[in-house]
Amino acid sequence: MEDPCNRTGQLAVTHRPRTDGNAAVRVVTQSRLAGHAIIGKALRYFGPEGLGFAIADRSERHARFNGHAGSVSIVLDFQEESRRTQVQAIGKEGDEQQMREFIRTL
Numbered sequence: 001m002e003d004p005c006n007r008t009g010q011l012a013v014t015h016r017p018r019t020d021g022n023a024a025v026r027v028v029t030q031s032r033l034a035g036h037a038i039i040g041k042a043l044r045y046f047g048p049e050g051l052g053f054a055i056a057d058r059s060e061r062h063a064r065f066n067g068h069a070g071s072v073s074i075v076l077d078f079q080e081e082s083r084r085t086q087v088q089a090i091g092k093e094g095d096e097q098q099m100r101e102f103i104r105t106l
Helices: 035-046 093-104
Strands: 011-016 024-031 054-058 062-066 071-079 084-092
Antiparallel strands (some): 054 062
16 A cells, blocks of 8 residues: 555654653655755744744754744655655644644645
């Protein structure tokens, strides 16, 4: 069976229980956008001008945002074979809706 996030426009969501009661959530998709464009969208969506998260760290391949309830990380991995970028949004269960909405913009 094909991995649901191997094609552009589809996403996969995984939940991993944590000891503090909040599940860690990972939302993954593939995008045809370049890495810098994806990070730029993430900065606008999650950052101070968007959802109001503070930008904690960023590079060409990732961005991390701190909010009042936790943090969200955007991690990129360029897939040479498919010429697409795998995009992972990682955070707590309470941020899942925002992460899904961001991923859908890609």
